[in-house]
Amino acid sequence: MPRLVSHPDEVKIISRRFGQGAAEIDRYIELDGYKAAQAAIEKGPEWIIAEMKASGLRGRGGAGFPTGMKWSFVPKQSEKPKYVLVNGDESEPGTCKDHLIFLHDPHAVIEGTLIAGLAIGAKMGFIYLRGEYRYLLKIMEKAVADAYAKGFLGKNIFGSGIDFEVVTQTGAGAYEVGEESALMESLEGKRGVPRIKPPFPAVVGLYGGPTVINNAETIATAPHILLMGGEAYAKVGTERNGGTRLFGISGHVERPGVYELPMGFNLKRAIYEVAGGIPGGKKLKAVVPGGSSTPVLLPEEIDVGLDFDQMAKAGTMLGSGGVVVIDESVCMVEFALRTIKFYQHESCGWCIPCREGTDWLKKSITRLHAGGAVDKDIDNIRYLAENMMGRTFCPLGDAAAMPTIGFVKKFRHEFEEHLNGKGCPYEHQREAVLV
Amino acid sequence: MSTPATTIFSPALAARFDKLVTLYPVRRSALVPMLLYSQDEVGYISDAVVEEIAVRIGITPLDVRNVLSYYSMLRTKPVGKYNVQVCTNISCMLKDGYGILDHCKQRLGIGHKEVTPDGLFSLEEVECIGACCWAPAVQINYDFYDDLTPEKMDKVLEDYRAGRGKETL
Numbered sequence: 001m002p003r004l005v006s007h008p009d010e011v012k013i014i015s016r017r018f019g020q021g022a023a024e025i026d027r028y029i030e031l032d033g034y035k036a037a038q039a040a041i042e043k044g045p046e047w048i049i050a051e052m053k054a055s056g057l058r059g060r061g062g063a064g065f066p067t068g069m070k071w072s073f074v075p076k077q078s079e080k081p082k083y084v085l086v087n088g089d090e091s092e093p094g095t096c097k098d099h100l101i102f103l104h105d106p107h108a109v110i111e112g113t114l115i116a117g118l119a120i121g122a123k124m125g126f127i128y129l130r131g132e133y134r135y136l137l138k139i140m141e142k143a144v145a146d147a148y149a150k151g152f153l154g155k156n157i158f159g160s161g162i163d164f165e166v167v168t169q170t171g172a173g174a175y176e177v178g179e180e181s182a183l184m185e186s187l188e189g190k191r192g193v194p195r196i197k198p199p200f201p202a203v204v205g206l207y208g209g210p211t212v213i214n215n216a217e218t219i220a221t222a223p224h225i226l227l228m229g230g231e232a233y234a235k236v237g238t239e240r241n242g243g244t245r246l247f248g249i250s251g252h253v254e255r256p257g258v259y260e261l262p263m264g265f266n267l268k269r270a271i272y273e274v275a276g277g278i279p280g281g282k283k284l285k286a287v288v289p290g291g292s293s294t295p296v297l298l299p300e301e302i303d304v305g306l307d308f309d310q311m312a313k314a315g316t317m318l319g320s321g322g323v324v325v326i327d328e329s330v331c332m333v334e335f336a337l338r339t340i341k342f343y344q345h346e347s348c349g350w351c352i353p354c355r356e357g358t359d360w361l362k363k364s365i366t367r368l369h370a371g372g373a374v375d376k377d378i379d380n381i382r383y384l385a386e387n388m389m390g391r392t393f394c395p396l397g398d399a400a401a402m403p404t405i406g407f408v409k410k411f412r413h414e415f416e417e418h419l420n421g422k423g424c425p426y427e428h429q430r431e432a433v434l435v
Numbered sequence: 436m437s438t439p440a441t442t443i444f445s446p447a448l449a450a451r452f453d454k455l456v457t458l459y460p461v462r463r464s465a466l467v468p469m470l471l472y473s474q475d476e477v478g479y480i481s482d483a484v485v486e487e488i489a490v491r492i493g494i495t496p497l498d499v500r501n502v503l504s505y506y507s508m509l510r511t512k513p514v515g516k517y518n519v520q521v522c523t524n525i526s527c528m529l530k531d532g533y534g535i536l537d538h539c540k541q542r543l544g545i546g547h548k549e550v551t552p553d554g555l556f557s558l559e560e561v562e563c564i565g566a567c568c569w570a571p572a573v574q575i576n577y578d579f580y581d582d583l584t585p586e587k588m589d590k591v592l593e594d595y596r597a598g599r600g601k602e603t604l
């Protein structure tokens with residue numbers, strides 16, 4: 001069972017039921033569960049969307065799009081049925097926050113799905129979990145069954161005359177399915193390749209109907225926002241970045257774990273105070289701040305607030321909230337290689353710049369790490385990555401290129417150390433990565 | 436699109452599939468879960484599995500194969516009874532995930548995507564499994580093992596060998 005952590009600097013909103021037994025529906029109800037859904041039924045869609053907009057909540061999957069606005073884009077009248085789709089395909093390396101939500105607070109996901117459904121006038125919601133999360137799917141399935149048994153889902157929910165169905169779904173191993181249009185393809189029983197946009201899901205989505213797709217954390221936050229009020233939630237964070245989010249701090253820190261911190265919380269403090277700093281008296285070398293696709297930061301760049309805008313200003317992204325901390329013992333070329341190896345493996349092959357680009361990057365960095373490169377290969381790696389940017393169907397191409405560019409830019413000297421037959425100066429170089 | 440007269444699945448799984456195809460606006464939405472659940476029961480996606488799922492959903496076997504080949508968890512060959520999946524992605528790599536992988540290779544005497552001669556274990560190096568803050572992490576079939584050391588890994592393997600391992604399905 002994943003370890004839970006705690007720190008006085010945390011502001012527990014979404015994680016406040018973690019470790020409280022809230023996977024059981026009665027306990028969830030005791031802890032204010034399903035109150036927000038009832039308020040939402042009573043007060044109606046306009047109120048829900050107004051509160052969501054006031055909350056300043058931005059998508060927790062990584063893109064950071066304002067949730068209230070996303071919900072408001074769904075047309076009121078639609079000939080085709082509308083749907084809510086919860087993205088629990090958590091697969092961005094460095095990210096394990098939704099894992100804890102499904103484990104400790106599955107009803108918050110269900111209640112959030114229902115609230116989103118009420119807001120847009122959908123009658124059906126899907127909760128999609130990555131295939132590896134089978135034990136969490138079982139927890140979700142039980143929670144859904146319990147909610148049906150109480151009359152919170154199904155026909156005439158809470159005696160309101162409104163119907164709402166929730167279906168859980170398993171994936172079967174594919175990072176790409178975390179992309180929203182690929183997720184819809186997968187749920188329709190197809191290969192998870194992205195769709196061309198526009199049309200956007202809010203207009204033509206799942207089964208051709210208007211669809212709201214949100215990350216599991218975003219959805220699970222909605223009930224809390226309705227309970228505490230959008231404005232109160234917004235105040236916890238920074239301007240245009242409402243509330244808190246779950247940050248998973250992993251790698252070389254004393255106390256790795258998932259911490260709920262206010263948006264805008266200082267990254268340096270998160271690493272040194274909240275997660276306890278770097279073990280063994282080692283020096284910090286680099287931080288990947290928001291999952292493996294976000295450009296790396298140097299130690300002198302981490303005195304920055306963890307919100308979408310401040311991170312963008314720092315030349316990187318808030319991403320998925322997965323902060324990966326790297327100490328001085330790590331070869332950054334090896335780290336770059338492991339990163340690109342992942343994207344090469346996960347590229348769905350649908351479009352050429354990503355399929356070929358990730359493959360060539362992997363091959364080039366592999367060769368460089370082994371000592372088989374010359375100086376101009378470093379520029380070639382950067383040139384190749386830069387030419388993938390913005391030229392692919394979906395963000396996977398950028399997700400592979402952005403970190404690569406960052407590693408080359410900020411650790412060029414380490415790339416240089418490997419050149420002309422020298423190979424990796426770090427003794428923990430391993431054959432395994434070179435395969 | 437029908438319920439086949441005879442089935443290769445257990446009565447429980449067949450009944451589950453009968454229901455599954457009715458849950459969605461289109462039957463085909465049940466395809467990915469059906470493939471995974473079939474694999475859980477049969478051990479891999481055999482030709483017979485493909486044929487029956489195609490009939491149940493009302494698509495061609497080729498359609499089924501087209502989808503099957505996309506998803507990394509779906510396989511067309513058997514693996515060990517316990518498939519040991521070691522994450523070596525970034526957070527795990529920083530916490531010696533490769534050390535755990537090497538340790539498993541040595542203990543089990545097999546490499547990546549190989550099966551022990553007795554069929555009990557297979558080994559796989561996998562991408563991030565969503566346990567990064569509890570790295571290094573391993574999944575055996577569907578069960579997670581976190582914060583591993585070589586010693587802890589030995590204990591986990593020993594438990595499975597002795598038939599005491601967790602088995603979430």
Ligand code: FES
Nearest residue numbers: 522527563566567
């Ligand atoms: S990197 Fe190993 S579980 Fe995420």
